[in-house]
Amino acid sequence: MSFPPKPAELQSAFSSKLHEPRTAVVLGRWLGATFLICFATGLISHGLQDPPGWLRGHLPSRPVDGYRVTQGLHVISGIAAIPLLGAKLWTVYPKLFAWPPAKSVLQALERLGIVLLVGSALLEVFTGLLNTLQWYPWPFPFRQTHFWLAWIAIGGLLLHIAAKWPEIAANWRRVRADREDADAVPGRRAFLGGVALSVLTVTLVTAGQSVPWLRRLDLLAPRRPDLGPQGLPVNRTAQAAGTVDVSGADWRLAVTGPHPYTLSLDELGALPQYTAQLPISCVEGWSASAHWTGVRVRDLVERVGGDGTARLRIVSLDRDGAYGVTEMEASYARDPLTLLALRVNGDVLAADHGYPARIIAPNRPGVLQTKWVARLEVIA
Numbered sequence: 001m002s003f004p005p006k007p008a009e010l011q012s013a014f015s016s017k018l019h020e021p022r023t024a025v026v027l028g029r030w031l032g033a034t035f036l037i038c039f040a041t042g043l044i045s046h047g048l049q050d051p052p053g054w055l056r057g058h059l060p061s062r063p064v065d066g067y068r069v070t071q072g073l074h075v076i077s078g079i080a081a082i083p084l085l086g087a088k089l090w091t092v093y094p095k096l097f098a099w100p101p102a103k104s105v106l107q108a109l110e111r112l113g114i115v116l117l118v119g120s121a122l123l124e125v126f127t128g129l130l131n132t133l134q135w136y137p138w139p140f141p142f143r144q145t146h147f148w149l150a151w152i153a154i155g156g157l158l159l160h161i162a163a164k165w166p167e168i169a170a171n172w173r174r175v176r177a178d179r180e181d182a183d184a185v186p187g188r189r190a191f192l193g194g195v196a197l198s199v200l201t202v203t204l205v206t207a208g209q210s211v212p213w214l215r216r217l218d219l220l221a222p223r224r225p226d227l228g229p230q231g232l233p234v235n236r237t238a239q240a241a242g243t244v245d246v247s248g249a250d251w252r253l254a255v256t257g258p259h260p261y262t263l264s265l266d267e268l269g270a271l272p273q274y275t276a277q278l279p280i281s282c283v284e285g286w287s288a289s290a291h292w293t294g295v296r297v298r299d300l301v302e303r304v305g306g307d308g309t310a311r312l313r314i315v316s317l318d319r320d321g322a323y324g325v326t327e328m329e330a331s332y333a334r335d336p337l338t339l340l341a342l343r344v345n346g347d348v349l350a351a352d353h354g355y356p357a358r359i360i361a362p363n364r365p366g367v368l369q370t371k372w373v374a375r376l377e378v379i380a
Ligand code: HEM
Pocket: 034, 035, 038, 039, 041, 042, 043, 045, 046, 047, 049, 074, 075, 077, 078, 079, 081, 124, 125, 126, 127, 128, 129, 130, 131, 132, 143, 144, 146, 147, 150, 153, 283, 284, 285
């Protein structure tokens, strides 16, 4: 090949007939849908975990299963995006070798946009997937990186769609066989069918971590939601948190606010107990439902002199972990389903599930369902 290569020479280096716009458009639609679902559900996850000031007062504690559904969908569509991204890149990669690299400033900008889109998309699915495996082989913080990459990817995607609009529109519908067209490309149906089958397969063998009726197919998902002490998985064990030896006899719950008080485990157990069926919905995608029994957080807040506007800081005995201190917005604190749970499925909590007491609230990311609670502080 000569240098710079002649366009015709380059063309002949990519022999497959499937490097063509209609295939790219079909795959682009599927991939775009998974990205938009990921982006929307990712923003919901971010908002529930780390609400900006203006959102704080508006976080809904219903539907009870809301976060289970949105984060389950996030990881399902994120995993589906992986084979789609591979197929899409394969379809269009000859274009990366176009020569000359740009014929105009506008085209140079467009190609720069493609670099950002492809780079951020690859990094986004890669970091997301490794996060679900609880593997952090990098020095940067996952959440912030994944969050900002999402904006770059979505921005790049919108620019890409705008730039390719004429070609997208021309190939949006299947062209009839009676017109002379690219629809006669041999192998396209088989290729797209193969991609669809891969997406279906990766979905079926992982979605069971959040979708109960797919549980039996859940062969590759990092977590089996029904395996673990008391039939629930554990992320941070009592061993890791240094709470294995907490003694129920010595433990006290401290509640601070206008009229601070402490309660022993027996005193807590003597207060009115309520049972709620609520899921643990981990940000990493797995979720598992259980029957939790304990004291209503709103009763504890009332007793300390707080009202329905009280926000809480929840302090755990697990001081070193990332989730040892969490905050709870008023909408959760006043929800009658939000419990300081002492039991799960009828049994006293196992050490790994937060003995003697843990928070469980509806429509909340698992990271905020604080285990080994020592103190509740009314902060506003
Ligand atoms: C395809 C494009 C994707 C976009 C646009 C996207 C976007 C987002 C956003 C905005 C968040 C919230 C981050 C925050 O709380 O600050 C998030 C969280 C998350 N995403 Fe993605 N994501 C994508 C793909 C994936 C994939 C492929 C996976 C895994 C297979 C994944 C797994 C996760 C996980 C586990 C979280 C929760 C992290 C945490 O809060 O600790 N994401 N995503």
